[in-house]
Amino acid sequence: MDDGIAAVLDTVATTAPEIRDGLSGRRSYGDTENPSGERQLAADEYADGMLETRLLALDSVASYASEERESVIASDAGGDYHIACDPLDGSSNLKSNNTMGTIVGVYDEPLPAGGRSLVASAFVLFGPITTMVTAHEDTVTEYVIEDGDRRVVTEDLTIPDDPVVYGFGGRVPDWPDEFADYAADIEQELKLRYGGAMIGDVNQVLTYGGVFAYPALESAPDGKLRLLFEGNPIAYIVETAGGRSSDGSRSLLDVPAEEIHQRVPVHLGNAALVDRLEAAL
Numbered sequence: 001m002d003d004g005i006a007a008v009l010d011t012v013a014t015t016a017p018e019i020r021d022g023l024s025g026r027r028s029y030g031d032t033e034n035p036s037g038e039r040q041l042a043a044d045e046y047a048d049g050m051l052e053t054r055l056l057a058l059d060s061v062a063s064y065a066s067e068e069r070e071s072v073i074a075s076d077a078g079g080d081y082h083i084a085c086d087p088l089d090g091s092s093n094l095k096s097n098n099t100m101g102t103i104v105g106v107y108d109e110p111l112p113a114g115g116r117s118l119v120a121s122a123f124v125l126f127g128p129i130t131t132m133v134t135a136h137e138d139t140v141t142e143y144v145i146e147d148g149d150r151r152v153v154t155e156d157l158t159i160p161d162d163p164v165v166y167g168f169g170g171r172v173p174d175w176p177d178e179f180a181d182y183a184a185d186i187e188q189e190l191k192l193r194y195g196g197a198m199i200g201d202v203n204q205v206l207t208y209g210g211v212f213a214y215p216a217l218e219s220a221p222d223g224k225l226r227l228l229f230e231g232n233p234i235a236y237i238v239e240t241a242g243g244r245s246s247d248g249s250r251s252l253l254d255v256p257a258e259e260i261h262q263r264v265p266v267h268l269g270n271a272a273l274v275d276r277l278e279a280a281l
Helices: 003-021 042-056 177-186 198-208 227-240 271-280
Strands: 029-033 039-041 061-066 081-089 100-107 118-126 130-136 139-146 149-154 165-168 210-214 244-246 266-269
Touching (some): 003 130, 039 042, 081 227, 100 198, 118 227, 139 227, 177 271, 198 210, 210 271, 227 244, 266 271
Parallel strands (some): 165 210
Antiparallel strands (some): 210 266
């Protein structure tokens, strides 16, 4: 692995326990909103500040962008990699003490950049234990993080061939008819697993096989999730693990990136299920 990419992933892993340890005292909302118009928890700002400081300190990192910030922050080091980060995905789950975590995309082009410019991505999941899933050089690896160290638990992770679970976001009355029809078929075949944090739901798909979607909505035709911070990095992991991603008609990695906080419909999982979804839409 390239030393610069390894440094980014190691920094995310060593920072994760400190983010997790700092959550309990940061469950309240402040008076500010992020650039997507969502109220920020103290925990959002805490995680973002910590990751920004540590990642921009790396010689390999040229810039840092986050869901919590309006614009890209350039590094003085002038490295090769550009980091797009969702510092605390699912932070609304903090009040109810449910799953959340961190998503990181490592691009080799200045942001905003399309998904084909990703050279690595990762997510850290704060569940009963802290795990980290990375994708790089055609391989997905799952780790357990203990005291900031990564210990491999699954090498060459692939999505199981026999799907078991599904999770679909958005209010059901707000779904387009075509997606609602697809969902009605899927719920006859698979078990519902939806927890309100994208990476928790996607990790279920990676573990058991299935499909996750936060589709276009009648009230939000571009969906809710951000392309650079959520859609692309997770699509990179899922596709590297043998699955498919789609915005409804093409891979998320092929969606042109036009601005930092661009939203996109997200559909991920076993290839056959995503193929069916595209046909339905």
